[in-house]
Amino acid sequence: MGRISGLLAVRAAARPDEVAFLDGTDGRELSWRAVASAAQRWRSLAHDLPPRTRMGLVAADPLAFTSAYLGCLAAGLTAVPVDPRLPAAELDATLDRLRTAVVATDRPDLVPRRPAWVLGRGGPRPVRATRPRPAGTAVRPAVLLTSSGTTGAPKGIPLSEWQLLHTARRVARHHRLGPGERGYTPLPLFHVNAQVMGLLATVVGGGSLVVDQRFSAGEYWDRVTRWAPTWLNTVPAILASLARRPAPPAAVADRIRFARSASAPLSPGIARRFTARTGIGVLETYGMSEAAGQITANPLDPALRRAGSVGLPVGVGLVVAAPDGTALPPGERGEVRLRGRQVVSRYLDLDGPGERIRPARGADGWLSTGDVGVRDADGYLTLDGRVDDVINRGGEQIYPREIEDVLLAHPAVGTAAVVGAPDERLGQVPVAFVTAASAAGLERALQDWCGHRLPRHKRPAVIEVTAALPLGPTGKVLRRELRVEAGGR
Incomplete structure (x- = not known):
């Protein structure tokens, strides 16, 4: 019996009729007995397949995905989660590229x-x-x-059962996700965050989890009130949206220990607005698929959290390095690099006629994340964005987050993103895109705002008020689309 199978059996034996997972939209439930029984069905069917047969998981229903993901792991197959919202042609091409042998789906059509x-x-x-x-x-x-x-052809990231459960245990331990805890996640289940921080951490901790098909700003607090979670799994885009909406009842907010933020750096301004509006503290973290999820996290104790920082490493080796790989001292920016058994050692190149393995780490054992960061004297990490997002204005390096945090501190701004636009004289200049409830006079007001808070070379050349920023499924801003728009001026 595998690790997942054993955990599910333990949960089903100890608390068979307790709710393990429930659908946030309609209240359908999966008990621990039901999850374990479905896993047994997966194991029975898997006898007819070679071990680690690749099983494409294409499921829009969150409970269907949850049961299938855990069952697939319990059966010793390879789970290959795929976005069920892909257009038919792209879905077909993705399943081919990932070399899936079977597709498990709630929509066989x-x-x-x-x-x-x-x-x-x-x-x-x-x-x-x-x-x-x-x-x-x-x-x-x-x-x-x-x-x-976003920075080239998609590559495959293979994760072992050990890596997944090791990270899930660290998540459960750090966040104290025991049997009495209930989480709420409206994040896409085909992404590592919801899989490890949500599903697997719930199995490891023995609590329960509300899974929703998508984030609905208008219904979010109603669902939180109805299902009574004790912690929230969020991303900055969700927090920014909720910070502009009516607050939940005090009795609801008091029950929630923290709103966990991941997927992208969180502006201190958004975090402050969310907490001021709701009374719920934000626990900022940092993770990526290559580390099976969580890399750093702020402490649970609110007094020890640091605004703007993604916290301290949680069971993983981490350095901020110069281009030659040399570890930099506190206060100096560089690329974040990772090392540890839970960090992948190889990638799969998927864009050719056959799969090719290539190393994910350098000869020194470190994986380059592509994220720019700086650590303070106490080891707390702050992220400034991606290496590819740095703007080179006449030889001066500008990090988009520096400008974005200033823009987000303005009370009229909802969200903001800054990209580099081509400039004949300087090479690149920063261009800002912001969302706001009202655009009237805002561009001029924000130019004045930045003029008093940023040095001249960091001030946006253009500030555009737009209806919405282009976002990926996990709430990350699609900067490549904004760069195309900015470059077309």
């Missing part, structure tokens, strides 16, 4: 020509003949994720 298992409450039901694992699969992980592809 989305994959009409593929071997398929239909997902139900009691487990999967094969509806089309399966086939052996496709030829040319280079690795056999427990979960195969893909990068976002």
